Amino acid sequence: MLTNSDIAELTEFRRALHKRPELSGEEVETAAAIVEALKPLNPDRVLKGLGGHGVAAVFDSGVEGPTVLFRAELDALPIQEISDNPWKSEIDGKGHLCGHDGHMTMLLALGRQIAREPVAKGRVVLMFQPAEEDGSGAKAVVADPAYQEIAADWAFAIHIEPGRPFGYVSTKTGLVNCASQGLKINLTGKTAHAADPEDGVSPAQAVAALVPALDGLGQGGRLDDDFRLVTITHAQIGAPTFGVAPGEAVIYATLRTAQDSAMDQIDQDARALAMAEAEKHGLDVSFEVFDAFAASINDPEATEIAVGAMTAIDVESGDYGLPMRASEDFGVFGWGAKAAMLCLGPGDDYAALHNPDYDFPDDLIPVGGAIFERITRDLLGRAER
Known part of the structure; x- marks a missing residue:
């Protein structure tokens, strides 16, 4: 005592x-x-x-x-x-x-x-x-x-x-406590003058498509074995300027599941979506993982x-x-x-x-x-x- x-x-x-x-x-x-x-x-x-x-x-x-x-x-x-x-x-x-x-x-x-x-x-x-x-x-x-x-x-x-x-x-x-991880998606194209955006490769349309698509992978709901939640925590396209059409973008998505095995699957699904959009728009894509919790x-x-x-x-x-x-x-x-x-x-x-x-x-x-x-x-x- x-x-x-x-x-x-x-x-x-x-x-x-x-x-x-x-x-x-x-x-x-x-x-x-x-x-x-x-x-x-x-x-x-x-x-x-x-x-x-x-x-x-x-x-x-x-x-x-x-x-x-x-x-x-x-x-x-x-x-x-x-x-x-x-x-x-x-x-x-x-x-x-x-x-x-x-x-x-x-x-x-x-x-x-x-x-x-x-x-x-x-x-x-x-x-x-x-x-x-x-x-x-x-x-x-x-x-x-x-x-x-x-x-x-x-x-x-x-x-x-x-x-x-x-x-x-x-x-x-x-x-x-749920499993979770932060997935950073890097999209790389080519910048151009804002007057001639066709000279570059912009990630804007890919980001516009990916945000709702990633969100659709997991809507939360009941915390049972099938629970999946994706939260978009940050997105950025290019730099804060009016003279340059963007050539780079980044999306931060937090993935959350009730089981460690389900995390592997939702991670694969998120990457597949990003790779498909990158290919569609002529972009390079890479991934980084942060804050991975079992x-x-x-x-x-x-x-x-x-x-x-x-x-x-x-x-x-x-x-x-x-x-x-x-x-x-x-x-x-x-x-x-x-x-x-x-x-x-x-x-x-x-x-x-x-x-x-x-x-x-x-x-x-x-x-x-x-x-x-x-x-x-x-x-x-x-x-x-």
Whole structure:
């Protein structure tokens, strides 16, 4: 159990993290702060540089048993924070506006409890993962050879999720977060004088055709296995000038599906449309992929363990608001482990994630720590003194 002193110290640490946000792939200072905070807990191993700047603390009982991993994220967002809090971001254009500072702190809360009362069997891994916001971090961690030494049998994560009562947890078996990826379509023709557009090769007509065609590949609707959604987020033809007929264009499309396998198909469909229009209008076409997220699919057994743990400590849970269209790269840990994502409510009227006035509510630190601790005990027990 966390003491009042623990909660005060953890709150101070969370606010210190909040002041110094770092973007995906840049989490040097944040990782160093985590390593320093872990030292008093004396984990059996601390792995650094996992998948970039990832940090993993391992508490090993020395007795055969499963490896249970709990994940938090290191990175922040490229958004200017608007706040009067004394712990607001000190870095222009960057802010912990998705709760990752709180998620890290909840893992440290668990670490304090495990350090005082070790588990009876197996291992606990506190995974501080880099680069969640661009979808690259979990894949890089799991692909890192060092991860194989601590590969999880069970994996759990908590993400704060506004729109739910304080302390309420949304979770369910099956789909929780959709797969998504950003597809950039580059169309290249030839510029010409605006007085003689026939001398060039303009992508304008191709873009005019592609925007509704891409949109037609996925209209959203019910979040079942057939769910597909394409959102055009940006399109640009040529330069903002009146004297030049355009020779280049770009389209950004976010593709979203309920299953990873369906993402492969919608990606192929989108590329086929673009290639057909490019050929029709005499254009070259190329593609780039950004922010590729796997779907987060909760394992039935892991979900049952989590729900049972929350019931035991009187934390209300249900499936409110699930599944979600938004993406989360935690699902990658579920490729090799029984995994469950838990969505923790900060209060019904709390600021939305990614808003410039968002801040993690510190009163949730002991709630998340208690949930993680009970899951740990239910799976690994408590060592005899």
